[in-house]
Amino acid sequence: MNPEERAYHEGFMREAIAMAELALKSDETPVGCVFVKDGKIIGRGMNETNRTLNGTRHAEFVAIAGILSKNPIKILNKTDLYVTVEPCVMCASMLRQYGIRSVYFGCWNERFGGTGGVLNIHSDPSVDKPYPVTGGIFREEAIMLLRKFYVQENEKAPEPKQKKTRELKTEILPMDIHAPKSTPSPALPTPPIVASAARH
Amino acid sequence: MSTPTPLAGRLVPLRTKDEVRASLETQSAYIVEVPAKHANAVKDIVQAAIPDFKTSEISHLRRVVQFKYLPPHLQKQFHPPTRLPRGDLDNPATVLLSSPPSTSASPSVSSPTPPPANADDDSAEHFDLVRYFLLCPTKYIPHADLFALIRTCPPFDAKNVAPPRVFFVTVPTLAPISAEQAATWSEVYWPISYKNTNPYGPHPSLVQRNAAEIEGEAGGWLALANTAGQQISEKCLGESIGVVVVDRTKETPQVIAVAGDCRWRSPTGATEEHTGTGNVMAHAVQRAIAMVAKKRLRLAGTDPALLDRSLFCDSPLTEVEKEYYERDNIASSGYLCVDLDIYLTNEPCVMCSMAILHSRFRRCIFSTRMPYTGGMTSDGVDESPMPGGLKNGLFWRPSELNWKFLAWEFKEDDKDQKEIPRFNTLLHV
Numbered sequence: 001m002n003p004e005e006r007a008y009h010e011g012f013m014r015e016a017i018a019m020a021e022l023a024l025k026s027d028e029t030p031v032g033c034v035f036v037k038d039g040k041i042i043g044r045g046m047n048e049t050n051r052t053l054n055g056t057r058h059a060e061f062v063a064i065a066g067i068l069s070k071n072p073i074k075i076l077n078k079t080d081l082y083v084t085v086e087p088c089v090m091c092a093s094m095l096r097q098y099g100i101r102s103v104y105f106g107c108w109n110e111r112f113g114g115t116g117g118v119l120n121i122h123s124d125p126s127v128d129k130p131y132p133v134t135g136g137i138f139r140e141e142a143i144m145l146l147r148k149f150y151v152q153e154n155e156k157a158p159e160p161k162q163k164k165t166r167e168l169k170t171e172i173l174p175m176d177i178h179a180p181k182s183t184p185s186p187a188l189p190t191p192p193i194v195a196s197a198a199r200h
Numbered sequence: 201m202s203t204p205t206p207l208a209g210r211l212v213p214l215r216t217k218d219e220v221r222a223s224l225e226t227q228s229a230y231i232v233e234v235p236a237k238h239a240n241a242v243k244d245i246v247q248a249a250i251p252d253f254k255t256s257e258i259s260h261l262r263r264v265v266q267f268k269y270l271p272p273h274l275q276k277q278f279h280p281p282t283r284l285p286r287g288d289l290d291n292p293a294t295v296l297l298s299s300p301p302s303t304s305a306s307p308s309v310s311s312p313t314p315p316p317a318n319a320d321d322d323s324a325e326h327f328d329l330v331r332y333f334l335l336c337p338t339k340y341i342p343h344a345d346l347f348a349l350i351r352t353c354p355p356f357d358a359k360n361v362a363p364p365r366v367f368f369v370t371v372p373t374l375a376p377i378s379a380e381q382a383a384t385w386s387e388v389y390w391p392i393s394y395k396n397t398n399p400y401g402p403h404p405s406l407v408q409r410n411a412a413e414i415e416g417e418a419g420g421w422l423a424l425a426n427t428a429g430q431q432i433s434e435k436c437l438g439e440s441i442g443v444v445v446v447d448r449t450k451e452t453p454q455v456i457a458v459a460g461d462c463r464w465r466s467p468t469g470a471t472e473e474h475t476g477t478g479n480v481m482a483h484a485v486q487r488a489i490a491m492v493a494k495k496r497l498r499l500a501g502t503d504p505a506l507l508d509r510s511l512f513c514d515s516p517l518t519e520v521e522k523e524y525y526e527r528d529n530i531a532s533s534g535y536l537c538v539d540l541d542i543y544l545t546n547e548p549c550v551m552c553s554m555a556i557l558h559s560r561f562r563r564c565i566f567s568t569r570m571p572y573t574g575g576m577t578s579d580g581v582d583e584s585p586m587p588g589g590l591k592n593g594l595f596w597r598p599s600e601l602n603w604k605f606l607a608w609e610f611k612e613d614d615k616d617q618k619e620i621p622r623f624n625t626l627l628h629v
Contacts (some may be wrong), residue, residue, distance in 0.1 A: 047505050054493035055536045057507070061481055064512035069467045073476060089594070090554035090602070091619075093575070097480045097551065097628055112554070118600050119592070123549055127572050127589065127626050150473040186448045 012036050012082040013137045016106070019046045019059065020084045020145050026051070027152070028131070030145040033059040033083035035067055037075060044065035056128055059083060059089040076100050084142040086135060089114035091122035096128045103133045107140030140172050204427045206419035209612035211565065217578040217593035218400035222374035223381070229258070230335040231344070231367040233282055239264050239333050242353045244494045246335050247347055249459055253340045260375035262391040271387050273333075274369060281330040285287045290527050334390065338368065363384050374400050401596055402606055410563060412608050414541065417453060418610055421446055421543040422567050423457060424520070428484070429545050431459030431487050431518035436471040439463065443484040445492055446544040447531065448562075454529045456495065456540060456576070458520050459488035461629075462513040469510075482513040483629065485544070485552035490514030491521075492537055495530045535563045547574030547609075549628035553594040557603050564595060564607040572627045576607050 001009070019032025022041045023046035023049055035043040045063025049055050060083065066074065076098045081087075084106040087095060092114025095103065103115060103122065114121040115133040123130045214336065215223075234242050243263075247253070255263075261268075267281055343366065350356055350364045371390045376382040382394035398404060421444045428442030437459030445457040463478030464471055472478065490512055494504035506515065516525040531539075537559035542568040548556065553575030556564055564576065569587050571580055580589015595607035 052490075052493055052507050053496045053536070055560070056486060056489055056555045061512075062507075062509075065481065065509040068479065068511050069509065073479075087555065088558070090551050091559060093549060093551035093554065094480050097290075097477050097549070112558075116556070124590065148622055 004063050009082070009137055012080075013084070013104065015041060015044070016082045016084050017145070020142070023047050023059070024119065024145060024149055025133070030185050031059045031083065031085045032037065033063055033081060035076075035079050035081055037061055037079040042071070042075070050069055055156065058091050060087060060095065064094075073096050073098060080104065082137075084138075084145065086113040086115055086117045086133075088112045089119055089121055092119075096122060096126065096131060099129060102131055104137055105133065105135050106137055107139045107141075107146075108135055117196060142186050143172055144170070153161060203420075204423035206417075207422050207426075207567070207610065207612055208419055209610050209615070211411045211415050211418060211608040212611050213402075213411065214403050214577055214593070214595060214607040215258065216401035216596035216611060217591060218374075218596075219377050219398075220578045220591070220593070222372070222377060222400045225373040226370050227373045228338040228368050229261075229371045229390075230338055230346055231278075232333050232335055232343075233278070233330050233365045233367075234333050235329055235355060236264075236331045238354055239331055240351060242333060242594050244250045246346070247355050249342045250336060255335045258334065258337070258371070259332055260369055260393055260395075260463075262393050265334070265391050267330065267332065269391055270332060273388075274390070278332065278365075278367065281495070282365055296528065306522075312571070334369075334371070334545050337371075343368075352451060377401060378404060405607060409551050411608065414448065414563065415567070417446075418450075418565050418608075420542065421541075422545065422565070422610055424455070425543050427518050428458045428460040428518065428601075431520055432462060435518065437462050437465040437517060438478075438482070438484070439627065439629075441629050442546070443488040445488050445537065446541045446543065447529070447539065447612055448541055449531075449539050455524050455527075456530055457488045457491040458524045459484045459491055459516075460518060460521065462487055462517065465513055465517075467510045477628070479511060479513070480551065480628070481511055483549065485548050485555055485629075486512070487514050488542070491516065491525055491536060491556055492530070492540070492559075495525070495528070496534065497530055499528065499530060507532050535560070541565065544629070546570055546629040547576050549573050549593060550575035550590065550594070552629065553592070557594055557601060557605070560603055561605055563605055565610055566608075567610045568629050569609060570625070572626050577609075 016032045019034065020030040021188045022187045023032055024030035028047045028050050030047070032046045033044070043063040043066045043186040045061070045066070049058050050060055060081065072160070074177040078101055080101050081095065081103045083103070086105045086107065086109040086110060087103060089112055105115070108117040110117050112118055116135065122133050147168055151168050232242065267275065267278070280391050305542050339507055344547065347364065347366055350366065355431070356364045369390055376385055376392055376394055377400055378400040379394055379396070380536070382392040384393045425442035425444045428444065429440040432438045432442070433440040441461040443459050444455060445452040449457050461479065461484045462482035465479065465482060466472045491514055494514060497504045497506060518521040539562050541563040542556055542561050542565070544564070546568045547566045547570040548572070566576070569577060575590065575592050575594045577589065578591050578593030580591050596604045598604045
């Protein structure tokens with residue numbers, strides 16, 4: 001990825017991080033995203049699982065619900081997603097069914113990531129067209145946002161765990177220790193930022 | 201309300217991804233013929249030479265086996281057992297068995313040829329004395345290296361002793377999941393040690409207990425799911441796919457939510473042209489989960505329309521959906537869909553399977569498999585356009601995902617397998 005491309009992607013990832021910060025202020029898991037078509041943001045989303053009591057209200061769903069209220073579905077074929085945390089298995093499948101063009105994310109999701117962190121829903125054999133993914137854009141920021149959230153209290157969770165003793169850790173392990181569980185697909189370069197294709 | 205006639209059929213537990221793998225995967229392993237007394241010495245030397253090899257990997261395979269317990273094809277292959285010193289110097293049998301000239305002169309000690317005629321007298325005794333020792337999977341060491349290594353172990357380090365016989369056998373890579381499987385494998389591969397557990401899925405007794413609890417009602421809930429699908433497709437808002445969410449923790453089961461597919465409904469509520477994927481977020485599972493959440497919000501005194509968006513289609517639209525949505529029967533202390541069961545007309549797609557997992561459902565039961573798009577099954581069909589199916593088996597991936605639950609397929613009685621599906625088999629449910 002050349003410096004110009006990097007700046008382009010980082011610009012949109014900054015916008016996604018702003019959404020994640022908003023989520024954190026709203027006591028939601030700090031995951032934020034923006035959808036970009038022709039260099040313009042056409043939708044924004046953040047996690048809303050706590051306020052809706054619905055575990056499926058992820059940032060990607062929220063943003064797409066906004067986009068498709070004004071645009072036809074096929075707009076997504078020309079749209080890229082920037083999301084602070086790797087899409088989960090559910091969102092990875094949703095994005096593939098809708099035909100998203102490509103996905104850029106911050107940190108990997110080792111608990112239920114669907115684009116390399118745990119499974120490879122974006123590239124596995126399927127009746128739907130695969131899409132390329134690029135991970136690691138502002139990875140450290142994305143991880144720090146999640147850590148800040150986990151030291152807060154989650155009132156909605158059953159039998160809340162004792163969180164008072166938790167402390168905010170700031171050390172972030174290098175990639176090789178913090179690597180995804182599954183073998184990344186060829187479309188997913190493991191070292192921080194490499195463009196999957198020069199398309200911008 | 202009119203209760204639909206329950207479907208007649210039976211519950212078949214889904215196989216987990218690891219169970220499918222365990223039932224298919226085999227590897228090649230070395231077997232060496234040793235006198236019973238020397239098995240430990242050989243084991244120690246081999247172990248020391250291959251530090252990477254952990255015996256826990258093959259703990260489902262019997263390590264040391266007598267000739268008479270070998271499966272028939274191996275008895276045939278290994279026959280006759282070689283005469284080897286017993287390794288017990290005080291035993292007169294040592295003398296008898298320490299390679300008499302006739303045997304050491306034979307060029308065919310290490311090949312399965314019939315025993316020389318003069319060996320008949322004591323052959324029964326060799327059968328008891330030699331053991332077939334499973335060393336390790338062949339991937340750990342080349343045959344020639346292993347052979348040389350065993351040559352350094354007693355009794356093979358002595359002069360005038362026949363060279364060790366090292367065989368290749370095919371063994372199951374992973375442990376069996378049931379006593380039946382262990383018995384079959386012992387016959388066709390190698391004697392198996394079964395520990396009465398299932399390391400690759402829910403314990404059979406747990407599955408059985410849960411199936412017994414719900415099997416009397418499953419057909420009824422699935423008929424209700426059918427009704428939900430029919431009603432929504434009659435309105436041309438979605439495919440004939442339906443979902444029912446049931447709380448089975450109380451004495452009287454409670455239907456918490458009923459939802460049909462809503463992919464063809466436009467943001468303004470009109471019918472969209474039935475082309476492409478439609479509104480993926482309005483699959484029946486997503487709608488049902490949203491309705492459960494809205495009932496919880498209502499119970500907590502919060503506006504159920506909080507953060508609602510028309511694209512989610514999570515308000516009840518048909519008669520049957522409304523009837524159950526309006527009932528205030530959800531437990532106040534609940535979290536997401538913990539302790540709830542979900543019944544579906546069809547196997548959910550990957551997105552919806554993961555939505556069920558995210559929502560912490562307890563059990564999942566569906567009627568019709570979706571071989572190309574379903575996210576629950578692990579043993580897909582081997583047919584085009586996608587040989588093998590997806591094989592994600594999302595209901596039971598405990599080492600990778602953060603929740604697991606039990607899942608069954610409901611096999612309807614007298615249902616023709618080749619029945620024309622209600623819709624395109626490539627559809628995502």
